[in-house]
Amino acid sequence: MSDTPRMTADTPPAPAATPPMLELENVAKSFGAVVALRSGSLRLERGSIHALIGENGAGKSTLVKIVAGLYRRDAGDFRLNGESVDFGSTAQSKAAGIAVIYQEPTLFPDLTVTENVFMGRQPVGRFGRIDRKAMRAEVEQLFARLGVGIDPDRPAEGLSIADQQVIEIAKAVSLDARVLIMDEPTAALSGVEVDRLFQIARSLRDEGRALLFISHRFDEVFALCDTVTVMRDGAYIATTPIGETTVDGLVRQMVGRDVTDLFPKLPAEIREPLLEVEGLSSPLFHDISFTVRAGEIVGLAGLVGAGRSEVARAVFGVDAYDEGTVRLGGRAIPKNRPDAAMRAGLALVPEDRRKQGLVLESSVARNVTLAIRETIAKAGLITSGMENRAAKEWASRLEVKTNALSTVAGTLSGGNQQKVVLGKWLATEPRVLIIDEPTRGIDIGTKSEVHRLLSELAGRGMGILMISSELPEVLGMADRVLVMREGRITAEIDRDDATSENVMFAATHAQGAHQ
Amino acid sequence: MTATTTAAAAIARSYRDYDRPLWQRVLLTREMAIIALVVLVSVVAAATVRGFGQPITVTYLLLDVMPILLIALPMTLVMITGEIDLSVASIVGLSSVLTGVLTAGGLPFEVAAVVALVAGAVCGAVNGFLVTVVGLPSLAVTIGTLALFRGLAVGLLGTTAITDFPDFWTDLAKARVGGSNVPVVLFVFLVLLVVFIVLLHFTPFGRGIYAIGLSKAAARFSGVHVERTKFVLFVLAGTISALAGVFYTLRFGSARGDNATGLELQVIAAVVLGGVSVFGGRGAIHGVIAGVLLIGVLSSALRLANVTSDVINIITGALLVLSVVATSFLAWLRKRRKAPGGTPRIEASTAG
């Protein structure tokens, strides 16, 4: 991707005498023993679009949440227009002219688009009567300015993520927010939607606002932004004008070491096919076919929203699908039956650890044994003793760091939570493991532990389907890479041929035949 | 479990099973607080209220709270999954009326009672169907079926009452074991109690119930049949309510459409008082039993002390509010102690 066209139209603004619009210096934040942000720094200038990039767990979200007033910093400086600020709530941050557009905006589904834009600050006339005409006129004006054609009278329910983001932006503009922060806004958008968003972003910049754009996609960073700041392991690494850097340079800053050393997949004998998926279709994905063989790690790459997790969920039976078959070891698995999939030897470590993987308020022991509760029961009965025995075995095999098995899972660090989820599913002794974002939000040390474990499991003959948004992880671990784009598998690349360029190309570009 | 990381196992860490000693885990619980309160109230009542200490009081107390005790068992399970069933008292009324109408119509009492139980199961299935298949909130559904089932009961019998039941059965409902003061029906309850304790606390099904209440998504991803489990629990609640209805009929020798009106609120109050969270996922049977008994003991003692019997309403209500507010307050205190920054540690791993 080093040949990505540099599309920076404007030169970054010259350092002015006036202080930057927003400035963070050595900001830190910990949660108990977990350090989420060691030393975050950032300078946002007026009339510029600034990219913030870094791997998952680099501390970007924490930084944003401090700016948004959701968290209070433990240390460091936070200045707005040169004046030190400290937000205790989102309302304070908003009042100071900061607006955050999240990846998945929160709107009121039952209310109209217009009401959503103005909730809590509607224009009122006599007797406190809301001036609906004025409100609608302003929304029309806003939408015209942003160049979007959303019906202002429809309820927010059912709007696409892109449209919801536009409404959030309209809200920010009508509030006259000077700083707009977009947290991975393009993750779930289609190409056309991304173009529209970028147009809006540029026009906002030209009005003199400061925009912070958080993204994983280098092509977008180079296409849109003026300056880029890289973070790694909770700390600031560097800020560079976009014209003075390259994709390779940014990757080096993000990873901090040579990519290939990080993820050793030991060679394993690849044997008979285990998981065979054929022609799987649903409204979210189309005609998905692939095979996972014993001893093999298959990487499933693609952008967030390409339909990878949806496929995994359908294969495991958590979601229904319309057409197609799933077979394991030659035997068909009925659709929409996670229990049947489990019995057949399939396991799914889901994407959202805290919501889908764990019962957060339950103990480590209960979590580890939840999926095997029926197999460890004797004569249909189960006791805490049985659970503790099984849990102890898996906790020690995976070296979960906790004192007692009765510890509530939600209090563990992200890495240890992931180990508990892994233990829970390895305890079912699966033949095929589907693992969705195996290392999202966990520390570097645990990360390599997880990778070593996956490699060992494959070495013992397990088939592994690994969904990952981190290219180095996919390239380092997978024997074969499948790439998905907009609900379809667009490429299948062998380990030896896979490069970040061809994987990324398949993930972002429709194949020649289509366009 | 052979195929995994033996290397890791070699340097096995040691894990304690629990982070608190046994006595703390047993004694410092909400359930124990309620049990202690029951004991305290009983002792005080026995010492100060004339007649409370008499064995006959215990008999009547147990007979009086028996319907609540019975229905509280399945209600506990339903509420731990995060649902609620407001229609139980109406099912009591309907099964009572069905038993009466069928017996009066010439069927043997035993057959009539079985039909009533089946009808209770069907009522529960209707609730379960609307909640799990149609996907409606259980609060709204069971407010509707509360009126519907009660309406069917009243409609079938009007304001009349059927009082002609076999003496054998009506006597049995009030009978005591041998010369003691232990009512025979207590054994029916004890059998069910054991069944429900085992079901909730010692089976994979019970583990699933808690998982559903705490996180529906995680339960589903772990192979728990969320909808099926809830459906079964609603059917159980209907059946046990019908059983309570048959007992109610025999105990008072009367089948009426308005039998047990308002009982659903007493059952729910007792269950919540016993430590079951309305958000689901928390609670235990022994606490619930203590909750029912607390209300029973208080009302019995106050009645004997010649306080208006309905004063118990204030106490039930106040206890209910106090118990939930206290829980919130304690949780808030604990949170503040653990995280002086004001942000609970549990949020740590969302940051990234």
Place this chain on the structure above:
Amino acid sequence: MTATIEKTAVTKRLHAIGAVREFGILLALALVVLAATVANPNFLFSADGWRDLLLTPSILVLVAIGQAIVIITRNVDLSVGSILGLSAYLTGRLFIDLQGIPIVAVFVIAVVFGGLLGLVNGALVAFAKVPAMVITLGTLYAYRGINVLWTGSDRINASDLPKDFLALGTGQILWIPILTIIAVVVLAVTGWIMKNTRGGREFYAIGSDPAAAELYGLRVTRRLLIAFVVSGALAGLAGVLYAARYGTINSQAGSGWELDAVGAAVIGGVAITGGVGSVWGAAIGAWLLLTINRALPILGIPDFWQRAVVGALIIGAIVLDRVLAVRQRRKLLEAREDDR
């Protein structure tokens, strides 16, 4: 991009559905009245029939309005029946203990009293963050208990109350019962507020997504307090009118009304999950509920069956709402596909 954005076809249809929901319940009411009138013309075409048609639901309409506001915020108030009972008894006591007290003063005192009881509910819900269902179940008991303790086996009879006051309960102005006028005025005011003011819209926002309401910086606590205070105050007002209408008040006045009020709101299209519905719908729901009760005997159905019909109606209403919601979501998704 044109200067004005037209309403899309889908939006128009959705607005139609929303209107249809309330219109449908009104139509059902009309059908019930029509059927009963055909069976017995006196149901509508007699002085008493006309009066009862308007008068009977008036008190429940007030309680249902308060309930609707609370439910729209994704809460529920089960204590309204007990508040109504306490307020009714308080009304009687005021007339007995303070001979010659102005009727207006009694109204004010009872409404404030009801509002205070509602404030207790609201404070417990908003500050202790305990589900309203549990809190109001507790205060249902507690308030009724206080009522029983206060009333004992005492009873207030019509002879204890001033004639002028009782006249309110049955009196009419131009063929319209005074109680109905009060109910309609309250309905119009609350309906206007819920539709046209910031505060009113915030009730909907909070019920639609409580987490988003916090993020928007809405004053959620204050809104919840207001919702419960309004519900309590309206139950208090209903208590005074109850005393005026029936004259006899014992310790059980208003018991069971909470379920009628919730039922009326649900029948009228107020979603138990919050954010959807209107006080108009709830009021029509209350009207339909009590009119059916009166119509059944005339239609040859013993009135013992009325509760069954009410139950069937509630379930029918929520199933219908569910079907409509699913269809709406599909329509909105289709509209989104069309845009592409």
